[in-house]
Amino acid sequence: MKYPKKFKDLIEGFESFPGIGPKTAERLAFYAISKQSKDASLRFADSLKDAISSICECEVCGMIADESxxxxxxxxxxxxxxxxxxxxxxxxxxxxxxxxxxxxxxxxxxxxxxxxxxxxxxxxxxxxxxxxxxxxxxxxxxxxxxxxxxxxxxxxxxxxxxxxxxxxxxxxxxxxxxxxxxxxxxxxxxxxxxxxxx
Ligand SMILES: [Zn+2]
The missing domain is CATH 3.40.1360.10 (Dna Topoisomerase Vi A Subunit; Chain: A, domain 2)
Structure with a gap:
């Protein structure tokens, strides 16, 4: 028995972060889809998407910024x-x-x-x-x-x-x-x- 593909993708997603090994990734993936944390996970997914699309580099110094x-x-x-x-x-x-x-x-x-x-x-x-x-x-x-x-x-x-x-x-x-x-x-x-x- 293997994990469903979408769940495997989720594990791989967590695993791609620094400092997260396969075991931790698996635990985080289970946590993310668990009943009690579903809402929090969805909010996290939204903020992750929002951050990636709106955070940029300051045009003067190169520091992360949400404005130019x-x-x-x-x-x-x-x-x-x-x-x-x-x-x-x-x-x-x-x-x-x-x-x-x-x-x-x-x-x-x-x-x-x-x-x-x-x-x-x-x-x-x-x-x-x-x-x-x-x-x-x-x-x-x-x-x-x-x-x-x-x-x-x-x-x-x-x-x-x-x-x-x-x-x-x-x-x-x-x-x-x-x-x-x-x-x-x-x-x-x-x-x-x-x-x-x-
Ligand atoms: Zn700056």
Whole structure:
């Protein structure tokens, strides 16, 4: 006896999410169709569809947004600093620290020679054209301390240095080879305090 096709599709749907193995996917699928959670599941399905069709990238910084410009880019009271991060999740991590009040630029990826991802595959072009029109007092590169994070930071530093723009790198209270998303708030605050000129 096998599962009906539609139920199998549902399991595969859950399984395609990060961190969800076959067993958890199976459990979630059973939960989703169970009598007591049917209404909640349908609401979830609607919000999932709505989110996917309406959430976009901020046209200025690349952060996820539900309008063409995100809340942070619209906020004129922010400091004239720019922090360059890998993804929208990292923006939220730094926002939670309350230690940084500037703006962000989201690369939406990292340069990764081993995965065939080059500078053209992430939002560096946009960064350069942004720096031509927006003025910042300080630029901080806050990519992870992984190999790809370091390669990306070095690339950006070199590129900006060639245009006469100085950059800072967040400091190494940050453990080596760590993704920003796994770093606690205190460590992030320390990494900001100990930033160094590149
Ligand atoms: Zn934005």
């Amino acid at each position: 410009k995100c809340e942070i880019c619209k906020d004129d009271t922010r400091d004239k600093k720019l922090m360059i991060v890998e993804n929208s999740k990292d923006v939220i991590s730094f926002e939670k620290t309350n230690a940084y009040k500037g703006k962000y630029h989201v690369l939406n990826g990292l340069i990764s020679p081993t995965n065939g991802i080059g500078p053209d595959d992430i939002s560096i072009d946009k960064l350069i054209s942004r720096l031509e029109s927006e003025q910042f007092d300080e630029i901080i590169v806050a990519t992870s301390s992984t190999i790809d994070g370091e390669i990306t930071a070095m690339y950006i530093n070199k590129l900006l240095a060639s245009k006469g723009i100085k950059t800072y790198r967040i400091g190494y209270g940050l453990p080596v080879s760590t993704d920003i998303e796994y770093v606690d708030e205190i460590t992030l605050i320390k990494s900001l305090e100990s930033k160094k000129e590149m």
